[in-house]
Amino acid sequence: MTEVPARERLMDAAVEAFAERGFHATTTRDISTRAGMSPAALYVHHASKEQLLYEISSAGHLNTRHMLADAYASTADPVARLATMQFEFTKWHAVHSKRARVVQYEISALTPEHRREVAGHRRDIERIYQDAIREGADKGVFEIEDVPGTALALISMAIDLVRWYQPDGPRTPDSVAQLYADLALRAVGARTA
Amino acid sequence: MTEVPARERLMDAAVEAFAERGFHATTTRDISTRAGMSPAALYVHHASKEQLLYEISSAGHLNTRHMLADAYASTADPVARLATMQFEFTKWHAVHSKRARVVQYEISALTPEHRREVAGHRRDIERIYQDAIREGADKGVFEIEDVPGTALALISMAIDLVRWYQPDGPRTPDSVAQLYADLALRAVGARTA
DNA sequence: GTCTATACCTTGATAGAC
DNA sequence: GTCTATCAAGGTATAGAC
Structure with a gap:
């Protein structure tokens, strides 16, 4: 059972959030929470x-x-x-x-x-x-x-x-x-x- | 020469701004400025x-x-x-x-x-x-x-x-x-x- | 009805400990 | 690589003078 890398989990979470609310209405907190991480963790894997x-x-x-x-x-x-x-x-x-x-x-x-x-x-x-x-x-x-x-x-x-x-x-x-x-x-x- | 009422000017400005940037990326300052008014004036004519x-x-x-x-x-x-x-x-x-x-x-x-x-x-x-x-x-x-x-x-x-x-x-x-x-x-x- | 000033909140992003 | 704590900026909306 291979785990999904954090980088991909964040991308999937972003797709969900952007699709539901739109880019500007989505917060980085929303994305990171959906991926099961703190807001700061997002920036380890993606620049912005x-x-x-x-x-x-x-x-x-x-x-x-x-x-x-x-x-x-x-x-x-x-x-x-x-x-x-x-x-x-x-x-x-x-x-x-x-x-x-x-x-x-x-x-x-x-x-x-x-x-x-x-x-x-x-x-x-x-x-x-x-x-x-x-x-x-x-x-x-x-x-x-x-x-x-x-x-x-x-x-x-x-x-x-x-x-x-x-x-x-x-x-x-x-x-x-x-x-x-x-x-x-x-x-x-x-x-x- | 009839002037366009402020209420309509604001609606037109909002259409322009929402169309260009989207609702969430548009600020009330942007709308009111396009209509030639201060941010506060918007709330005289529209609730939000x-x-x-x-x-x-x-x-x-x-x-x-x-x-x-x-x-x-x-x-x-x-x-x-x-x-x-x-x-x-x-x-x-x-x-x-x-x-x-x-x-x-x-x-x-x-x-x-x-x-x-x-x-x-x-x-x-x-x-x-x-x-x-x-x-x-x-x-x-x-x-x-x-x-x-x-x-x-x-x-x-x-x-x-x-x-x-x-x-x-x-x-x-x-x-x-x-x-x-x-x-x-x-x-x-x-x-x- | 318009303005200036500002309250109050949320945002994207970073610092620094572990 | 993850967290907690936090910053600086900018957001909506309101207060109060004119």
Whole structure:
């Protein structure tokens, strides 16, 4: 029985607290208490409250960007590709709904430098969606007029899920992911067999 | 030349500040300074910082709920109805993107009582979307398996817009609204003439 | 209704013992 | 690496003069 290191316990506690109350409403006392430590112990493992947020945010963005790149590379068929992307992206937001809430909604609490870095990851994610949609349109399997706008709409569907999703509610991550993948294909006017 | 009353100036200043930094990162000094007053003057016109947020949030929710009810009642044709609803709902979020950001993302900063009240308005809004989608499905003009899930997806598209929309960017409220109305009709599998 | 001044509290972060 | 104790700063809200 391996114990969870204090550093990770603090990160998990921070995710919970930031997701429930938001970064600015969360105190370092709240985080350290949730992790079963004194307020001072936090600073042995993390430089500051903002640094803790940055670690969570950065990891989350890298994670989803990587996941989408994999989904993109998994096939050359535009329909299967976009379906896989939307399925995986949606599922991630449902499975990690608390973490995702922090990743998506607390960017403004980052330092300008950290915010710029994260903004770069977001542009990468948008670009992957745009590429997937554009290729489908070029091959004539999608019917699209506004590629960047449509990309934003699909991304929005998946991300906004964290505003309402309840892990103990009736919807499983797979069921929402399947629904949103279907809706995405319809939205791009995918030719069905 | 009528002057804007101090009470309204403070509300406008609060919208700006809450939208830029979030409720908890905004100070009463920030709000009152933006409105051209001392910190103490705020409390002559509003009982507290939370009350100010509640007024903004309540008005925004009533506004959008009313707008959707009007759009719903404007026609009996399911296709035109849903298109109008999505157009108006999206356009509102683009035109009032700052206000909408506060309305949609700062609910957790409300008192439990105020939060409950606002949650009721949100349920009403969801229900209007569900009714519009269900009727289209019943009449055979939409092809829908999951009515509540599809409603959430369409609402999410419009709401998440406030996370990225820039008033001085290339997209006008009307252009985004038109795009999202089109995407909504496709997503529900609307029969086109 | 506006101001200046301030009470009172909580915050992020540190010091120093163990 | 953990704790207790604490600091300096900044927060909401109020008091009281004008």
